Amino acid sequence: xxxxxxxxxxxxxxxxxxxxxxxxxxxxxxxxxxxxxxxxxxxxxxxxxxxxxxxxxxxxxxxxxxxxxxxxxxxxxxxxxxxxxxxxxxxxxxxxxxxxxxxxxxxxxxxxxxxxxxxxxxxxxxxxxxxxxxxxxxxxxxxxxxxxxxxxxxxxxxxxxxxxxxxxxxxxxxxxxxxxxxxxxxxxxxxxxxxxxxxxxxxxxxxxxxxxxxxxxxxxxxxxxxxxxxxxxxxxxxxxxxxxxxxxxxxxxxxxxxxxxxxxxxxxxxxxxxxxxxxxxxxxxxxxxxxxxxxxxxxxxxxxxxxxxxxxxxxxxxxxxxxxxxxxxxxxxxxxxxxxxxxxxxxxxxxxxxxxxxxxxxxxxxxxxxxxxxxxxxxxxxxxxxxxxxxxxxxxxxxxxxxxxxxxxxxxxxxxxxx
Numbered sequence: 001x002x003x004x005x006x007x008x009x010x011x012x013x014x015x016x017x018x019x020x021x022x023x024x025x026x027x028x029x030x031x032x033x034x035x036x037x038x039x040x041x042x043x044x045x046x047x048x049x050x051x052x053x054x055x056x057x058x059x060x061x062x063x064x065x066x067x068x069x070x071x072x073x074x075x076x077x078x079x080x081x082x083x084x085x086x087x088x089x090x091x092x093x094x095x096x097x098x099x100x101x102x103x104x105x106x107x108x109x110x111x112x113x114x115x116x117x118x119x120x121x122x123x124x125x126x127x128x129x130x131x132x133x134x135x136x137x138x139x140x141x142x143x144x145x146x147x148x149x150x151x152x153x154x155x156x157x158x159x160x161x162x163x164x165x166x167x168x169x170x171x172x173x174x175x176x177x178x179x180x181x182x183x184x185x186x187x188x189x190x191x192x193x194x195x196x197x198x199x200x201x202x203x204x205x206x207x208x209x210x211x212x213x214x215x216x217x218x219x220x221x222x223x224x225x226x227x228x229x230x231x232x233x234x235x236x237x238x239x240x241x242x243x244x245x246x247x248x249x250x251x252x253x254x255x256x257x258x259x260x261x262x263x264x265x266x267x268x269x270x271x272x273x274x275x276x277x278x279x280x281x282x283x284x285x286x287x288x289x290x291x292x293x294x295x296x297x298x299x300x301x302x303x304x305x306x307x308x309x310x311x312x313x314x315x316x317x318x319x320x321x322x323x324x325x326x327x328x329x330x331x332x333x334x335x336x337x338x339x340x341x342x343x344x345x346x347x348x349x350x351x352x353x354x355x356x357x358x359x360x361x362x363x364x365x366x367x368x369x370x371x372x373x374x375x376x377x378x379x380x381x382x383x384x385x386x387x388x389x390x391x392x393x394x395x396x397x398x399x400x401x402x403x404x405x406x407x408x409x410x411x412x413x414x415x416x417x418x419x
Contacts, residue, residue: 013037014101014115016108019123019134025105033112040113042081043277048190049116052079052183057096059179066147068094068179069139069166071158073353074278074360075180076101082115083278083353089132089159092117093139100142102135132159140169150176181361185348186376192400194279195350195378195409199398201274202281203411204230205243209270213263213287214419220245220258220268227272235275241356243272251392254340254384265290267297267416269384269392273349273357280349280357282380283410284394289419299336300393301416304383306331308395308414311345311365311381317403321346321369329367340386343367346379349398377401383414 013033018024042049056079060068070076070092077083080092080099084107093100101117103110104124111120123134143149149166151173152158166173187195205227212218212226224245231239244257248264266288273282286301293301310328328345335341346365349357357380363369365379377400384394395414399406 014112014117015119017119017121018105019121019138020130022124028108036109036112042114042116043077043194044081044190046116048188049079049081051188053094053099055183056094056180059183060094060096060150063150063174063176063179064148065150065174065176065179066095067139067143068150068176069162070094070152070180071162072152072155072181072359073157074351075152075184077114077278077353078180078184078351080115080117082111082117084110084114086110087354089135089157089162091135091162093142095142098142100139102131102138104131132162133165136162136165136169140166140171143171145170146172148172148174150174150179152176152178152181178361182363184350184360185363186374187350187378187400188376191279191350192376192378194276195281195398195400197276198274198279199281199409199411201231201235201276202272202283202398203274204233205272205274206270206283206285206412209243209245209272209285210287210417210419213268213289218263218289219260220247220263221260223263223268223270224258227270231272231274237275237278239273239275239280239357240278240352240354240359241273243270245270246392249390252340252386252388252390254386263289266294267300267391267393269394271384271394271396278351278353280352281398281410282349282357282396283398284382284384284396284414285412285417286393286395287417287419293416294391296387297391297393300339300385300387300391301395303332303335303339303341303385304393304395305415307341307345307383307385308381308397311379312397312399312406312408315346315365315373315379315399315401316405317375317401318372320372321363321365322367324373325365325367325369328365338387338390340388341384342382344382346381349378349380373401375402378409381414
């Protein structure tokens with residue numbers, strides 16, 4: 001089944017090879033492979049992936065690296081389109097001329113359906129460690145001895161054993177400093193359209209959550225179920241995290257969520273993300289029912305409003321992340337002693353796989369990040385303020401950095417919704 005490197009969906013099939021000594025499967029034929037490839041296709045046009053690979057290879061040459069071995073599932077998808085529900089290690093090897101995707105045999109279909117990698121290599125679904133050994137043995141066979149291979153070591157998707165195997169095969173593992181993930185911080189126009197589409201799904205989730213919260217007998221679980229149904233209906237992918245829905249005193253415990261409890265009078269906190277092609281547009285909203293806000297909640301509302309507004313006012317192309325965070329901190333002033341806030345005024349979002357939509361390089365809007373913002377960066381502002389163990393108000397927007405400022409991508413004001 002011949003193909004072209006970096007071109008599994010350009011009209012030619014990828015080269016497919018079996019690793020190990022198992023018998024060749026009868027179900028994998030040229031005809032069956034072509035049918036599977038036609039069933040779905042990658043999320044973007046081939047030119048989008050070609051541009052990403054070309055940019056990566058330029059950065060590889062600058063280090064220098066002979067290859068990148070990518071384990072983080074979202075970065076594998078970013079470079080070649082491959083995505084699956086399976087979580088076993090399925091790395092992508094990028095050389096200066098080729099791409100090699102390594103998969104268990106059960107994932108051949110997903111690779112054919114979604115990937116533009118030029119070469120697919122599969123092995124029997126026996127044991128993940130044996131599969132990894134076969135994968136890296138093959139990777140070593142296409143690289144010269146002593147080749148420098150970039151491997152992100154800080155993400156849990158990279159098996160520690162992989163570094164040992166690379167060394168055993170005479171290759172030099174190099175920590176590349178988020179070489180793929182840093183490129184992902186700046187979204188292309190096509191990626192931004194995905195975020196905008198995801199934000200429309202998020203909007204439907206907000207509407208569903210508000211309606212469910214106003215229903216007689218509403219519980220945190222019934223609200224979460226309504227949000228989840230809205231996020232799934234008409235969507236093409238699931239969120240990597242959430243939805244979170246929590247009410248009353250439990251909302252003052254960070255990352256608590258639904259347990260089937262009736263909604264309390266006062267504030268109910270909701271956090272979730274709509275998706276499109278696994279691109280996320282998170283939002284926090286707070287619903288108030290059965291009367292006015294409690295006085296303790298009103299001060300949390302003011303703090304959340306202030307944080308979101310300050311970030312949107314100060315962020316722009318060329319402005320440092322630390323400046324945005326410092327100005328937002330000044331706007332907040334000294335927090336009351338009982339109020340929890342993580343001092344994180346934004347984190348990048350975009351393409352993400354489980355377990356969370358924070359799935360990329362650690363580029364945060366904090367006072368210690370002195371790097372400048374670039375147009376096309378997308379951030380979520382987690383404006384959640386808690387009276388510890390008593391209450392929470394969370395308001396947020398997902399926004400894109402532009403030349404002269406910011407543009408909110410999520411819909412509606414970052415404000416309390418009264419029902």
